[in-house]
Amino acid sequence: MTHVNIIGAGGMSQAISGVITSGGHTVEVFTKADTAKPVTADVVILAVPYPAVAGVIAERAGQLAGKVVVDITNPLDFETFDSLTVPADGSATAEIAAALPHSRVVKAFNTTFAATLTSGVVGDTPTTVLIAGDDTDAKTLLAGMIEAGGLRALDVGALSRARELEALGFLQLTLAASEKIAWTGGFGLS
Numbered sequence: 435m436t437h438v439n440i441i442g443a444g445g446m447s448q449a450i451s452g453v454i455t456s457g458g459h460t461v462e463v464f465t466k467a468d469t470a471k472p473v474t475a476d477v478v479i480l481a482v483p484y485p486a487v488a489g490v491i492a493e494r495a496g497q498l499a500g501k502v503v504v505d506i507t508n509p510l511d512f513e514t515f516d517s518l519t520v521p522a523d524g525s526a527t528a529e530i531a532a533a534l535p536h537s538r539v540v541k542a543f544n545t546t547f548a549a550t551l552t553s554g555v556v557g558d559t560p561t562t563v564l565i566a567g568d569d570t571d572a573k574t575l576l577a578g579m580i581e582a583g584g585l586r587a588l589d590v591g592a593l594s595r596a597r598e599l600e601a602l603g604f605l606q607l608t609l610a611a612s613e614k615i616a617w618t619g620g621f622g623l624s
């Protein structure tokens with residue numbers, strides 16, 4: 435059994451918590467009111483908006499050393515819905531990894547809307563969580579928890595693939611925001 439800490443208590447936190455606890459693992463959620471409480475788990479999921487990540491890192495970089503840190507963010511410019519806020523040749527995950535050189539940073543969950551984590555399907559297709567990172571053991575650990583929770587997980591490659599995952603997440607968000615697809619749908623993988 436793995437114990438997981440999730441920072442942030444919004445929609446994705448609840449959906450991911452549901453998946454992880456369904457698989458027999460345990461979750462502790464940290465709200466903004468818990469900033470003085472240290473994270474203790476080996477796996478820490480950052481389920482906050484991308485602009486809030488820098489503050490979490492400033493508060494907790496020391497605590498996150500040695501831990502698997504899961505970045506789920508889609509770093510969009512939510513005013514224009516027309517661009518990412520990270521460099522075109524980089525990613526939010528790469529920036530987080532650079533800020534946390536002693537952590538094992540992976541990207542996951544950014545291409546799956548919360549509703550599809552809860553329902554387990556995207557249309558007729560089982561929900562697949564895409565994972566990118568340079569630490570194979572970290573990706574395997576996370577994939578095992580996702581699969582135990584009833585979803586599919588796929589290792590899509592190195593941390594450098596986070597850029598493509600963020601592009602995919604960006605496109606999916608624009609499609610849902612413009613009502614071309616439902617927030618209960620999205621990209622499926624068969």
Ligand SMILES: NC(=O)c1ccc[n+]([C@@H]2O[C@H](COP(=O)([O-])OP(=O)(O)OC[C@H]3O[C@@H](n4cnc5c(N)ncnc54)[C@H](OP(=O)(O)O)[C@@H]3O)[C@@H](O)[C@H]2O)c1
Binds near residue numbers: 507543544546
């Ligand atoms: N929703 C989706 O379907 C989806 C899909 C893929 C990826 N994502 C990504 O997942 C992340 C979370 O999205 P969400 O939809 O769950 O957003 P949300 O419902 O707005 O939840 C964000 C949570 O983060 C909390 N928070 C902000 N700063 C914090 C801090 N310093 N410490 C602790 N908690 C803090 C917020 O608290 P307050 O409410 O008090 O501000 C809120 O509970 C985002 O990066 C988003 O891009 C979302």
